Amino acid sequence: MKRLVMILLMGVMVLTTVLTGCSSSEGSSSTTNGSDGEEVYTIRVAYVVAETHASHIVLQDIFKKELEATGKFNVELYPNGQLGGDRQAIEAVGLGSLEMTMAGEASISGFVPEFELVGLPYIFNSLDAAHDALDGDFGKNLDELLEAQNMYNLGWGDVGFRNITNSTKEIKSPSDMKGIKIRTMETPTHLTYFSALGANPTPMAFNELFTALQQGTVDAQENPSALIYNSKFYEVQSFMTVSEHVFTAAPILISKDFMDNLPQDLQDKVSEVAEKTKKAQRELLLQQNTDFELEIANEGVKVTKLSDEEKEKFKKVAIEQVYPGVVEQYGEELIQLAQKYNE
Structure with a gap:
């Protein structure tokens, strides 16, 4: 645990040092003058997924393209964790030394504990x-805490339902x-759930996972199909169970200091x-998760889809051994x- 804390702190310091060099003295983004002499605002977005993932594609094709078309941004x-992992990016956004990240809610729960409820096993019975x-009252409550x-x-993006x-x-x-x-992931509910299943849960940074699987440091991992495929875990794994045990979201987080310091019309445009x-x-992402599940099988991984009855057995463990502690907290x-919303 001490080693994990030291690694996290070192990563935050490195990320903060790198980004501070590009930041203004107030901790908001750097600004430059455009051809018309008006300010141009820089938004740096850091995230762990690869360029082939849906999140990067839409950030590039929509967010970047449309904001830069205004001439104001x-x-x-x-991508690819170039500036560190999720938790380091979230920390930097909170400090104002990074403008934006798209990170999993489990990592956000390290700063706002209630966010781990999004990933409570089997709390949602469908994507809808x-x-x-998340778009309704439940998500709004969490947004206020943030x-x-x-x-x-700025919006609840998806990572999807997780498979083993x-x-x-x-x-x-x-x-x-x-x-x-x-x-x-390093959240109490996930650690408790997999322990209750009889497994040995081992938290570690996502960017260390491929090597850990390759070297046998861990036997298994759990992520949505698109992330499994884009990360090429099929190269070092032989079996996949479509368990859909946890839903993972990817909120689009932006520095409050940065957003509040924008003119109102530009705040509206960013939103x-x-x-x-x-x-x-x-x-x-829905299309990717569907398509890549098939691609994972094509790569030679044995894919097993759980029946409703089989899923109920996994859900029963969560309800009996995870939910009581969560309700108490x-x-x-x-x-x-x-x-x-399951009704």
Whole structure:
């Protein structure tokens, strides 16, 4: 744990040092003068996914293109964890030394604990329910909590429902998870859930995961199909179970200081383009998750889809061994607010 904390702190310091060199003394973005003498605002966006992922594609084709077309913005994209992992980018946005990131809600929960409720196992029974909850009162409640960390959420993008891959055996029931060393996100609910399944959950940075799988440091990991394919985990994994045990979102986070210091018309433009980006990202990612599930199988991975009855066995473990602790910590109100969209 001490090693993990030191690595995280070092990463934040490096990221902050790099970005501060491009920032103004107030911690907001650098500005330059355009050809007409007016200010041009730079928005740097850092994220861990690859250039082939839906998030990068829409940030490049919509967010960057449309904002730069106004002549008021310069948008710089940093995919593949070039500036560090999710948590380092979130930290930098909160400090005002990075303008924007698109990060998983599990990483955000390190700053706003309630965000881990989005990834509570089986809290949503469909993609539509997840979208309705996040675009509705459930998401708005979380967005308000985020502002205290000096960030705004411009829109709830998707990562998708997570599936399990491993190099050991086919997984069809909770008992099959016993003894498997699986990389998970560093959130209490995920650690508790996989421990309850009998696995050995091992948190680690996403950019370390491929090597860890390749070297056998961990046997397994869990991510949505598009991320599994784009990260080429099929090269070091033999089995995939379509478990859809957790939904993961990718909020578009922007520095509150940066946003508040923009003229109102430019604030409105950023919000408008971000909403368009979110909608396009959701559509493209849904297609990618569907297509890449087939591609993973074509790469030689044995893909097993759980039946409704098999999923219920995994869900039962979550309800009996994870939910009571979550209710004790956060109360029932937010959980019920999320689950009402399942109806």
